[in-house]
Amino acid sequence: MGLFELKEKIEQRWPGQAKCLFDAKGAECEITCGREVLPWLCGWLFLGYDCSYAGLVVEEGASQWQLRHVFYNDGGFIHVLPGAPLAEKTFPSIVEFVHAADWHEREAEDMFGLVFEGHPRLGDFILHDDAWQENVEPMRRGFDSHAAMSRRKPDTGWRPHRIVREPGAFVMPIGPKFSGVTESVHFLLETVGEDVIRFTPRLFYKWRAIEKLAEGKKADDVLLLAERFAATTAFAHGLAFCQAVECICGTEVPERAKVLRVFLAELERLRQHAGAIQEICESTALVVAASQSGIFEEEMLRASGGLTGHRYLFGLLAPGGLLCDLADNACRVALERSKKALAELNELERRLRVSSSFLDRLEEVGSVASETAAAYGLLGPIARASGVVRDMRRARPYSGYEKFQFDIPGEQEGDGYARLRVLFAEARQSVRIMEQAVAFLQEGPVRQPVELRAGAALGWVEAPRGGAFHWVRLDEHGHIVRYHVAPPSFANWHGFHLAVEKFAFQDFPIMLSSFDLSVAENDR
Amino acid sequence: MIAWTATFIAIFFALCGIGILGALVLPSRHGIVLGWIGCLASSALALAGANSLLAGTIFNRPLWAVPGLATLTLGLDPLSAVFLIITGLVLFPASIFAAGEMGRSSRLNGRAFTIQMLALYASIGLIFLAGDALLFLLAWEMMSIICYLLIVSSREKENAQAGPGYLLLAMGEAGTLAAALGFLLLAASAGTLDFNAIHLVAPDIGEGVRWAVFLLSFFGFGVKAGLVPVNFWLPQAYEAAPRAFVPVLAGATLNLGLYGILRVNAAAMPAAHVGPGLLALLIGVVTALIGILYATTDNDLKIMLAHSSIENAGIITAGLGAGMVFLAANLPIPAAIAFAAALYHLVNHSLFKTLLFFGAGAVEAQTGTRNMDKLGGLIRWMPLTALAFLAGTLSIAALPPFNGFASEWLTLQTMLRAAELSTPGVKLIFALSGAGLALTAALAVTCFVKVFAMSFLGMRRLDETRRVIEPKAGALVPMFILAVLCLLFGVLPTYVIPVLGLAAGPLAGASTADALVPPFFPSNPAHNTLPPEFVSDFHNIGAQVGQSFLPGRGLVVLHRGGAENPVVFAMSTAYMFVVLIVLLLLTYIIVRVWLTRGRKLSRRARWDGGVRRLLPEMTYTATGFSNPVRVVFDAVFRPTMVEDTRETVSEHFRTAILREKERVHLVDKLVFHPVRAAVMKLARGLASLHHGRLNAYAAYVLLMLLAVMVIFLLFQKV
Amino acid sequence: MSQWVFNGIRAGIKTTAYPKGAETAAGTTPGLPAGGDFGAAAARALIERCPTQVFSLADGKVKANVRRCIHCYRCVRAVENKANWEQTYEWTITREGQNEFLSAFKKSIHILVVDAGDCGACLNEVRQLNNPYYNMHRLGFFITPTPRHADVLLAVGPGTDHMRPALKKIYDAMPGPKKVVAVGACALSGGVFAESFVCANGISDVLPVALEIPGNPPPPLAILHGLLVATGRGPAASVLSMLLSGSEAAK
DSSP states (O other): OTTTHHHHHHHHHSTTTEEEEEOTTSSEEEEEEOTTTHHHHHHIIIIISOOEEEEEEEEEOSSEEEEEEEEEETTEEEEEEOEEETTOOEEEOOTTTOGGGHHHHHHHHHHHOOEEETOSOOSSSSSOTTTSOTTOOTTSTTOOHHHHHHTOOOOTTOOOOOOEESTTOEEEEEOSSOSSSOOOOEEEEEESSSBEEEEEEEOOTTOOOHHHHHTTOBHHHHHHHHHHSSGGGHHHHHHHHHHHHHHHHTOOOOHHHHHHHHHHHHHHHHHHHHHHHHHHHHHTTOHHHHHHHHHHHHHHHHHHHHHHSSTTOTTOEETTEESSOOOHHHHHHHHHHHHHHHHHHHHHHHHHHTOHHHHHHHTTSSOOOHHHHHHTTOOHHHHHHTTOOOOHHHHSOOTTGGGOOOOOOOOSSOSHHHHHHHHHHHHHHHHHHHHHHHHHOOSOOSBOOOOOOSEEEEEEEEETTEEEEEEEEEOTTSBEEEEEEEOHHHHHHHHHHHHHTTSBGGGHHHHHHHHTOOHHHHHO | OHHHHHHHHHHHHHHHHHHHHHHHHOSSOHHHHHHHHHHHHHHHHHHHHHHHHHHTOOEEEEEEEOTTSOEEEEEEOHHHHHHHHHHHHHHHHHHHHHHHHHHHOTTSOHHHHHHHHHHHHHHHHHHHHBOBHHHHHHHHHHHHHHHHHHHHHTOSSTTOOSHHHHHHHHHHHHHHHHHHHHHHHHHHHHTOOBHHHHHHHGGGSOHHHHHHHHHHHHHHHHHHHTOTTSOTHHHHHHHHSOTTTHHHIIIIIHHHHHHHHHIIIIIISOOSSHHHHHHHHHHHHHHHHHHHHHHHHOOBHHHHHHHHHHHHHHHHHHHHHHHHHHHHTTOHHHHHHHHHHHHHHHHHHHHHHHHHHHHHHHHHHHHSOOBTTTOOOGGGTOHHHHHHHHHHHHHHTTOTTSHHHHHHHHHHHHHHGGGGOOOHHHHHHHHHHHHHHHHHHHHHHHHHHHHHHHHHSSOOOSOTTSOOOOOOHHHHHHHHHHHHHHHHHHHOHHHHHHHHHHHHHHHHTSOHHHHHOOOOSTTSGGGGGSOHHHHHHHHHTTTTTTTTTOOSSOSOEEEEOOSSSSEEEEEOHHHHHHHHHHHHHHHHIIIIIIITTTOOOOOOOOOOTTOSOOOGGGSOOHHHHHHHHHHHTHHHHOOEEEEEEEEEETTTEEEEEEEEEEOOOHHIIIIIHHHHHHHHHHHHHHHHHOSOOHHHHHHHHHHHHHHHHHHHHHHHHO | OHHHHHHHHHTOOOOOOTTTSOOOOTTSOOOEEEOBOOOHHHHHHHHHHOTTOOEEEETTEEEEOGGGOOOOOTTTSSOSSOOEEEOOOOOOEEOTTOOOOOGGGSSOEEEEEEESSOOSHHHHHHHHTTSTTTOGGGGTEEEOSSGGGOSEEEEESSOBGGGHHHHHHHHHHSOSSOEEEEESHHHHHOGGGTTSTTBOSSGGGTSOOOEEEOSSSOOHHHHHHHHHHHTTOOOOHHHHHHHOOOOSOOO
């Protein structure tokens, strides 16, 4: 059906104020609109047209700002574009209706110095105020990093933002270095002791500025970045990037490569879910279960390593297909190993379901209601555990996913246990897809040469942690002009406080593990 | 010898009088008068008590025969003598502290304050020296009124309300009334007001009167001591009282209530039945528990110390109750031990609580706040205050080698002597009480770790512009006097117990010294009364160490049991103290001189998780520290959420989370508020009679007349 | 709960033979490129092809600086002149000028793991050291959350700008003697992030690094080897690498 019906609806609501432009299949729509209708239009798409929010792409054109709020539903992608001359740095904020855009606008503010009118909390986001002076806008074209570095003048009077007014309330700092083997992130827990009243994550300790780094590089080199900024889900992000480049260049990926890509993406999902289950078991101090899920994770890592040479599936993807072919037999071996691991994973789930001490720590802990999950734009298994069932593999199929039979597991409770059940169920579906993929394998090439050309496109995948969106713009030499990543952890970190608040300190590690958040993916 | 005692007493009253006159005459510098005269007077008081106690002089001298009523008698027995010593020990530093405070606080009216304080000293002395109920009540009343004046007339904050003062007066008066009723009942049964005379006829008093007297005096005097359920005035009054006066309130006047209970129920009319003792024990334990729970969770230094006073009064009362039970059960030795333990804790509480109130006062004076949530890190600016305060907290938390340990341990061990009682029910109550006191002791540690850590350690939470410095000598000297006393009373219980035993022994009819401090030193004349094999066992483990240079009976406190179990328990804080010091020195020598010799000592910044800058608001507050206790005991506190609102922008952005919980004190909720509501209701009912209509008033008069006539006629018939 | 105990025992022993014997299971290591004798043209192609400048020419032979390898496999996949690829895992490089641990640290050390901008892979491999396959506890290696107890600082990631003060604080808070072990290509040279203006060229820009473990990410066995070397009981690398054969990887 596509998105063609949108035109009529938009024109009816905002006659003459918004212009719709469709691609041939009606799977992509660009709406150009004036700034005054922007919040209303986005709000209507988000709340009234069943759209999810994918992210905000800011591009600095020669004379114009090009902002791009990307929405999608099962019909396709909708880009809302409010343009403005470069001199204009103020845009209307859409967060009043689209709360999911909160952090995206904060990111744009920090990176480009744009001001979003109506956003109540800008600043101190990616560039920490106690580390950087004001007016550092690293994603601007003329940004001089040497100057910014040498003129370091951080805000020494920085204080944590506090909103809890209760006698004796204080801010409990955790991190950036905390616990055993954890990623670096700083949490501020407002509390009067025992219970978390308000939770504020302070992220971007690991910010590597890959979007800046990518500028001017060849697509092949940026693929290295796409794979390596969040390596536990390296294949998914690499795939999203490749798909964006292939879309720009109109490359038709060979069938065998498509099937292999699906196979590998599901292998990665299986491994990542095993890892997430392992962390949940570990956080509840259920030692045997933690060890056993640790065995599965290592099994899957070895299966990946045995199949592709690299335990995290690096160095396989290339724009246009795969860098090298994989033998059918090797795939079958990997599938058998996965199936064996899955059988044991099922057995583990059966045992966990009857371990009351384990369930006590997960059930009704860290609950996220369905409406808030939708409003915050949560993604992936987290959202599906809260009843927001949208999966990019089904909503906007890529790499031939439309051929595969699989279910999208969903739960309603939104608590830690629901999230764990979704992880187990998705692991089963992944093996199911892998089985079909092996059956679909046919002889053929795995790579189609890419003819690089100028253009821009969105690449998307359902990464193990949820939908990932990569915006790529190439110039005529095939060099990257703009690369923007909206990873699922960015959305899920935004909503993580919903789960933590009102719960006691001792539940915090469990909720953290059950959310399966990646700091590397978020920090980029 | 009597002459010396009497002379000191005379000097005490004379000094109080001179001081009052001097304050009236002098235009300024009242602080000096209070300081010097107070010190001298309290020294005289302590000397009088010591002289009487050690020389064994007791006297009972009729003073003035009030026509038609009774004869006022001055009396001094060992019990009063012990209280005189304690009071003297407390008032001495308290006078210095008050003098120092007066020099600093402009809000205090120097003249009035000095006169009131000295009058209070005199009235307190008179209470202890009263030999009959009438003089006792007169002095008591005087003391109550002066306390009220001290709280009301010298309020430090202009906006402070007179409520706490009135409450104190009203409760004090209600207590006095009850106590007076008790005395009247006692006097009516015994036919005399003289304490000694009452004691002689006490065994003949009937059970009903005994119970009535016990209940009236226990709860009547319990008001001053802060016992549940008549203690709701106490935290408010302590909070409202000026800094210079609170230490006296906690260190001296609290003891008066306990003295009254002891005087009536142990000295004048010893218990004949276990009932009253058990009630006292239970009330004591409940008081202690409730006191420490509220002390742990309160963040105001002064109020928190007030709750802790309630807790300690509970512990003392529990000891007294145990003594009364043992006495009624005809077990004089455990009774003597229990009374000694109670008196010991009473002394200790006076010492360390006064010290802590000095510390709290100094902190408030230097920082401008008593809220522990706003203090922190003071040890860097007030190291001496911190040191003295630490001694006080260690004492009150009952950690060796300080004094609280010795007495609380004795009290707890006394509970174990319940094994000698025959009734299972009584044993059970003792066991539960022991558990309750143990919980109290554990919470007390939590409580005072919080107090010291949140005020003196950690990061400074005070406004950076405020300059914080050590207080002057006027505050430090009294603190250190008491800190040293706390240590001495903790290290040398074997010297304290025999002295207290002189008072506790006669109450129980057994020698406390013999029961608790066996004469292990061969130089002691009583040494030969011990079985030789028992002595040699203890000498083998060093119980004779110190005999060559120390007088006295020994350094071991010991409960002796029967043949089966010759030693119920034994401890020696003196030896413990020496060992502690030796171990500390050895550790230092082994670690620093031997194991790590030649290595540099390196100091690193505190580990903060790697944040760029740890801010004071990122550290635990006092509320946060005690929150687990608050959560665990929610069933007791039953807090009501008075505010829980979220202010948001655009539905999901929260700009403020406002929360406030209100905790009504358990006793307030269960006792004070219902009583107040009933009184108000009664008052409203009465008020509705006063509607100003003349004919109705005429009708009242008529009805009244009729009623009188009916009664008159009825009686005529009889 | 007893079912867990029984179940745990029934799973049997999974632990690797390493370091007593060699680990030969497939997929335990991604391997590293090695230098060798190539023709001039092939060598030039190799050097050009590598995005992180691993290869260089010295005396007519290609030398591989494995510290820089990021496992992109572009020197062995879909090309004609493949580089030599060694499927080993004992890769630890000792940097000079670093103090040796006292013998007291030979049996057991406590390790503090710091993430200085890691992509998650190195950290995940460190996490695997605790799973039954590698079980680092049997070798006396323990993870500690506080620098006060730590003897070794295991740093992963290129050293991002925001983490630099934290890294210094952590190092300062550790008692001596202490060692910094850099794990992974990013920690060694900055890896693919080296050019970013907020990333250092590896941890050695911030802290004195004693040992380097190359790989992107180094497999758990390589990290284990590094820790063994740190405690002065690293097995000789050459013997074990000979025992290992090729893999079923990349054709």
